[in-house]
Amino acid sequence: MPRSPERGWLRPILTFAIFAALLFVVWEGLKFVGGDPWRTETWIWEPPLEIWFASDLLLPHVWDIVGALAAPVQRGSDESLAQFLAGAAFYTWREAAIGFLLGATIGIGLAALFVHSKLMERALVPYVIASQTIPIIALAPMIVFAFGPNVLSVVIIATYLTFFPVTIAMISGLRSPDPRALELMRSYAASRWSVFWKVRMPASLPYLFTALKISATASIVGAIVGEGPGGIPNGLGRAIINFNSQYISGPEKLWATIVACAILGIAFFTLIRIAELAALRGRGLRTEAA
Amino acid sequence: MTAAAPSVGVPLPPRPGRLLRMGRTVRYYVPAIMVFIGVIVLWELAVRGFGMQAFILPAPSAIGAALVENWGAGRWPLFEAARVTLFEAVGGLLIGTTVGLIVAFGIARWATARDAVLPFAIAANAIPIIAIAPIFNAWFGITNPLSKMMIAALLVFFPIMINVTRGLTQVEPSALELMRSYAASDWEILRKLRLPNALPYFLTALKVATTLSLIGAIVGEYFGGASNVIGRVVVQSASALRFDVTWAAILLGAITGIAFYLAIVALERVLIPWHSTVRGEHPG
Amino acid sequence: MTDSSQPTPVVRVSGVDKQFTVGHGVTTALDGIDLEIGRGEFVSLIGPSGCGKSTLLRLIGDLTAPTAGSVEVNGKPAHAARRGREYGMVFQAPVLFEWRSVSDNVKLPLELLGMDRSERDARAREMLALVELSDFASHHPYQLSGGMQQRVAIARALALQPSILLMDEPFGALDEMTRERMNAEVLRIWQQTGTTIVFVTHSIPEAVFLSTRVAVMSARPGRITHVVDVALPQPRNDETREDPRYFRHVTEVREALRSGGALGAEPALVSEERMAAEGGIG
Numbered sequence: 001m002p003r004s005p006e007r008g009w010l011r012p013i014l015t016f017a018i019f020a021a022l023l024f025v026v027w028e029g030l031k032f033v034g035g036d037p038w039r040t041e042t043w044i045w046e047p048p049l050e051i052w053f054a055s056d057l058l059l060p061h062v063w064d065i066v067g068a069l070a071a072p073v074q075r076g077s078d079e080s081l082a083q084f085l086a087g088a089a090f091y092t093w094r095e096a097a098i099g100f101l102l103g104a105t106i107g108i109g110l111a112a113l114f115v116h117s118k119l120m121e122r123a124l125v126p127y128v129i130a131s132q133t134i135p136i137i138a139l140a141p142m143i144v145f146a147f148g149p150n151v152l153s154v155v156i157i158a159t160y161l162t163f164f165p166v167t168i169a170m171i172s173g174l175r176s177p178d179p180r181a182l183e184l185m186r187s188y189a190a191s192r193w194s195v196f197w198k199v200r201m202p203a204s205l206p207y208l209f210t211a212l213k214i215s216a217t218a219s220i221v222g223a224i225v226g227e228g229p230g231g232i233p234n235g236l237g238r239a240i241i242n243f244n245s246q247y248i249s250g251p252e253k254l255w256a257t258i259v260a261c262a263i264l265g266i267a268f269f270t271l272i273r274i275a276e277l278a279a280l281r282g283r284g285l286r287t288e289a290a
Numbered sequence: 291m292t293a294a295a296p297s298v299g300v301p302l303p304p305r306p307g308r309l310l311r312m313g314r315t316v317r318y319y320v321p322a323i324m325v326f327i328g329v330i331v332l333w334e335l336a337v338r339g340f341g342m343q344a345f346i347l348p349a350p351s352a353i354g355a356a357l358v359e360n361w362g363a364g365r366w367p368l369f370e371a372a373r374v375t376l377f378e379a380v381g382g383l384l385i386g387t388t389v390g391l392i393v394a395f396g397i398a399r400w401a402t403a404r405d406a407v408l409p410f411a412i413a414a415n416a417i418p419i420i421a422i423a424p425i426f427n428a429w430f431g432i433t434n435p436l437s438k439m440m441i442a443a444l445l446v447f448f449p450i451m452i453n454v455t456r457g458l459t460q461v462e463p464s465a466l467e468l469m470r471s472y473a474a475s476d477w478e479i480l481r482k483l484r485l486p487n488a489l490p491y492f493l494t495a496l497k498v499a500t501t502l503s504l505i506g507a508i509v510g511e512y513f514g515g516a517s518n519v520i521g522r523v524v525v526q527s528a529s530a531l532r533f534d535v536t537w538a539a540i541l542l543g544a545i546t547g548i549a550f551y552l553a554i555v556a557l558e559r560v561l562i563p564w565h566s567t568v569r570g571e572h573p574g
Numbered sequence: 575m576t577d578s579s580q581p582t583p584v585v586r587v588s589g590v591d592k593q594f595t596v597g598h599g600v601t602t603a604l605d606g607i608d609l610e611i612g613r614g615e616f617v618s619l620i621g622p623s624g625c626g627k628s629t630l631l632r633l634i635g636d637l638t639a640p641t642a643g644s645v646e647v648n649g650k651p652a653h654a655a656r657r658g659r660e661y662g663m664v665f666q667a668p669v670l671f672e673w674r675s676v677s678d679n680v681k682l683p684l685e686l687l688g689m690d691r692s693e694r695d696a697r698a699r700e701m702l703a704l705v706e707l708s709d710f711a712s713h714h715p716y717q718l719s720g721g722m723q724q725r726v727a728i729a730r731a732l733a734l735q736p737s738i739l740l741m742d743e744p745f746g747a748l749d750e751m752t753r754e755r756m757n758a759e760v761l762r763i764w765q766q767t768g769t770t771i772v773f774v775t776h777s778i779p780e781a782v783f784l785s786t787r788v789a790v791m792s793a794r795p796g797r798i799t800h801v802v803d804v805a806l807p808q809p810r811n812d813e814t815r816e817d818p819r820y821f822r823h824v825t826e827v828r829e830a831l832r833s834g835g836a837l838g839a840e841p842a843l844v845s846e847e848r849m850a851a852e853g854g855i856g
Contacts, residue, residue: 019410053429123321133551134544135504137512138520141528142536146346213416221418225509236421244424244513254424261421269416464669467637471663472683472734473656482682486673564672564714 024062030054031061060252065259068252081253085239085260092235093264095151096223099158100215106159107166107215108208112196114167115174125171132164140226149232157226161218169211173204206283209276216268224261236261348534353541356534366523366535372542375520378435378507379550382442383499389443390450391492398458398484408455415448420509432515442506446499453495457488490565493558500550508543520546582649584738584770585611585634590643592629592796603629605795607643611772613737616764618773618781618788620827626796627774628742634772635661635740648737659687662731662769664741668723670715670730677702677711680730687734701729704763721752725759732767739771746776757783761810778831782823783810790830800830 034051037044053059069082110128114121140157147153177199185195227237236257243254330350337349348356360368397403423441430437461483469479511521520543527535558565592604603626611617619627632638633645636652647655655661662683670679680698689697702708705725715723724744731739741760745753757780764771775781781788782804790800804823806814814820 015406015409016413018406058425058429119321122318123325126319126322127325130548133501134547135501135508137505138508138524138540138543141525142346142533142540145528145533145536217416217418221420224418224421225512228512240421240424241513247424247428258421258425262417265417266413269413462669464665464667465671468663468665468669469686470637471635471656471661471740472686473659474686478686482685483671486671489673562673564716566716 027059027062031056031059035059057248057251060255065252065255068250068256073253081256085236085257088234088236088239088257089260089264092220092223092227092237093268095154095227095235096158096219096268099155099160099222100162100212100219102155103159103162103215103219104166104212107163107211108170110163110167111170111174114171115200116192121171128164128167131160136160137225140228144226151232154223154226154232154235158219158222161222162215165211165214165218166208169207170204173207174200176207177203205279209272209279212272213269213276216272217265220261220265220268236264346533348537352534353537356532357538357541360535360538366527366539367518368523368535368539368542371518371520371523371539372546374435374516374518375504375507375511375543376546376550378438378510378519379442379500379503379546381435381439382506383446383503385439386443386446386503387450387496387499390447390495391454393447394451394454394458398455404455404459408452411448411452415452419444419448420506423506423510424513427510427513427515432513435516438507438510438515438519441510442503445502445506449495449498449502450492453491454488457491458484461487490558490562493554493562496557497551497554500554501547504543504547504550583610583612584615584648585609585772586644586646587630587634588644588646590630590633590640590645592626592633592638593641602795604633604640605797607796607798609789609798611770614768614770616771616773616784616786618775618785619791620775620778620781620788621791621796621831622793623776624796625791625793627791629796630791631740631742631772631774634738635663659683659734660737662734662736662739664724664727664731664739664744666743666746668715668720668727670723670726672715674714675711676707676713676715676718676726679715679726680733682730683734697733698729701733702726704732704766705729705759721748721756724748724756728760728763732763732769735767736769739769741771741773743774743776745780753777753780758811760784765809778824778827779815782806782820782827783814788823788827790827799833802826802830 030051031047031054032038032045033047033054034049035047035054036056037046047054056064069085070080073079073081073084110124114125139160143156144153147156174196181199181203182195185199190198223235224237224240227235228241232238239257240254240261243250243257247254333347334349334351337347337352357368360366362369393407397407420441422444426440426444427437430440458480465483465487466479469483474482507519508521508524511519512525516522517526520539523539524536524543527533527539587607587609590604590607591602594601594603607630609617609630619630621627629638633640634647634652636645636656645652648660650658670676671682674682677695677698680701681694684694684697699708699711702711705728707722707725707729710718710722715726718726727744731741745756748756760771761784771784773781773784782802785804788802788804789798790802791797792799802823806817806819806823
């Protein structure tokens with residue numbers, strides 16, 4: 001059914017708002033029923049039950065998390081937590097984005113190779129698949145030891161996590177053109193090169209973007225996990241480790257960092273989604289959001 | 291549902307014999323096996339012949355020796371570590387899959403719920419969920435394996451839920467019409483059409499989920515907890531500069547992951563032999 | 575055989591209109607349709623794309639409801655007939671469940687009816703023998719050619735021994751030679767079972783060869799403009815296709831289509847399939 005554009009935009013935003021509100025209600029509801037006492041200057045509420053994870057330490061109030069964002073990141077620091085997290089998120093995003101671009105390029109290149117060479121496909125594709133059935137995250141500390149605690153290590157991890165979905169999707173995508181379209185190109189005596197650019201590549205775009213959306217998240221995950229053992233102080237991964245060790249004194253900071261990770265993930269995903277809409281505009285096919 | 295082939299009387303040729311098929315599978319993988327052997331040999335030669343930095347990247351033989359040596363003894367008994375990590379992963383897989391299935395059946399039933407939940411779940415999937423690992427460690431007890439299981443379960447939940455919902459709802463409209471023309475009840479449509487239709491979707495998600503459950507368990511371990519688990523062994527042996535042990539632990543994690551994955555592939559062959567992912571041209 | 579003045583016709587469509595809401599507009603797919611089909615008749619609905627012939631078939635099968643008018647099958651409202659499982663449906667695609675073997679696909683409606691196992695097995699064997707696929711009972715759909723799959727779909731549709739068989743362009747996806755063989759097969763089955771068949775097609779020769787009557791439709795709004803009685807002797811076979819009367823009927827149907835404004839009546843905006851997809855499954 002043709003959707004009017006207003007409805008197309010409004011609905012996800014509304015849904016999101018409703019879910020955010022619902023999450024808020026459940027969150028604070030749990031604390032209201034089974035958390036620590038609520039105190040204001042004049043008023044104390046004693047929750048009747050005790051839910052172990054609803055304490056202020058394990059599940060801080062939403063407003064405390066928001067409040068922590070405005071407070072200084074360290075005592076005596078000029079920088080607020082929000083500023084710090086924004087900087088950290090941008091830093092992590094840069095690592096992830098470099099890894100993402102490298103991974104996507106490698107993925108497309110490998111897929112192009114596999115589509116044109118059966119031998120290469122048989123020799124290497126099993127390893128592409130096997131490489132993803134292993135918990136590659138286990139390698140992160142090793143890569144950091146090998147390449148040193150620097151951005152390069154993190155980028156390598158992000159690249160590694162990105163390339164697989166792209167490779168697999170592009171093998172299908174580059175094979176997706178109608179065989180008759182390929183025959184048509186043959187009848188024009190088109191070179192492999194022009195067949196690739198004029199038929200295979202355009203046909204594979206929807207597949208590519210589906211994979212890129214998965215990879216966007218994966219590259220962020222890779223960067224965050226890579227930063228941990230990498231000892232890179234500027235990104236979100238290190239922030240998680242630091243605030244985790246200070247959890248007892250300020251649980252809101254860790255929660256705020258997790259929120260920052262979530263926003264970064266969704267923002268990168270949305271960026272790719274917008275690129276997808278632009279690239280596939282006019283094709284008339286409604287691609288899914290995942 | 292299946293592509294139309296041109297003529298009436300000609301069935302496809304019968305499937306070749308089992309032995310012949312196995313022979314073909316092996317032949318198909320010859321290049322891959324050659325690559326494997328080549329890489330191992332080159333690696334070994336590079337370390338031995340040219341004194342390449344054996345420090346960080348020990349020779350395959352040294353890694354193998356470390357694996358055997360530390361299998362059941364020493365500071366890092368690897369078998370025990372792999373066992374505990376696998377236990378956490380399997381526990382998480384079971385919890386995440388169960389909850390994912392329940393939610394999927396719930397929201398597949400009500401179109402409004404589906405329209406509301408699915409975009410949200412897809413957005414949630416764009417979140418680097420493992421960032422919540424330290425919180426779960428605090429919630430469920432850092433030394434309690436349950437904290438690792440819950441991280442794994444959270445990672446597993448989304449792909450299972452999204453895929454099974456799709457499998458239950460994305461049935462062919464004409465198949466639904468067929469069931470309607472027989473006045474089939476909702477329950478019959480669920481049992482005879484939606485469930486079998488969702489099975490391949492479920493198994494596909496399960497393949498992703500096996501890896502995710504191991505990742506969840508290992509990342510959870512990085513953030514602290516019991517010391518004899520794959521995640522801790524990797525970090526500790528690396529900082530003790532025992533890279534042979536580190537690589538042995540990674541190798542063991544990799545083998546566990548592949549075995550886990552292959553178990554689901556085997557399950558697929560038993561449960562959905564008719565599906566295109568199973569009867570594909572290759573492998574086998 | 576073509577007598578529409580029988581006491582209770584199998585199908586009685588009277589004064590049926592069907593409108594679809596598409597976006598903000600309303601499209602009239604069918605307008606003032608009257609049609610009676612007697613027991614044992616073979617009636618084809620033919621017309622250009624968008625004339626609503628598939629919609630009419632779906633109305634008879636109670637897969638969609640009329641905007642106005644009534645559809646009766648065996649003297650009951652169509653929905654009662656559907657609940658009574660009096661229909662067999664064959665679609666353009668075979669719609670076989672890929673997880674079921676050929677014989678299990680044929681047994682599907684029997685399971686829904688609650689028939690016991692031994693009876694189901696016997697009936698499925700009988701039906702597969704009827705479509706000459708006994709040797710393929712344990713195969714899976716993907717192992718069969720398109721024509722064979724469509725025969726399984728016919729066997730499944732006949733398994734309930736329905737009083738009426740609805741066929742929606744069942745051979746549209748098949749090549750010409752296969753289609754002719756399938757036509758002969760349908761006629762054989764029709765004569766063996768004596769079931770009433772309503773058949774939607776694009777093909778004039780197919781309609782004439784198969785039918786006792788051909789209802790010719792025009793597009794926008796969909797109307798039945800002519801009903802052609804096909805007075806060809808039974809049983810029909812390859813010789814029928816060379817009979818001069820056959821050619822006369824083909825010409826008659828073609829001229830009826832032309833005079834009904836069939837040519838150049840391609841719908842500009844919405845195809846019939848689209849409307850059926852949007853309005854039909856509700």
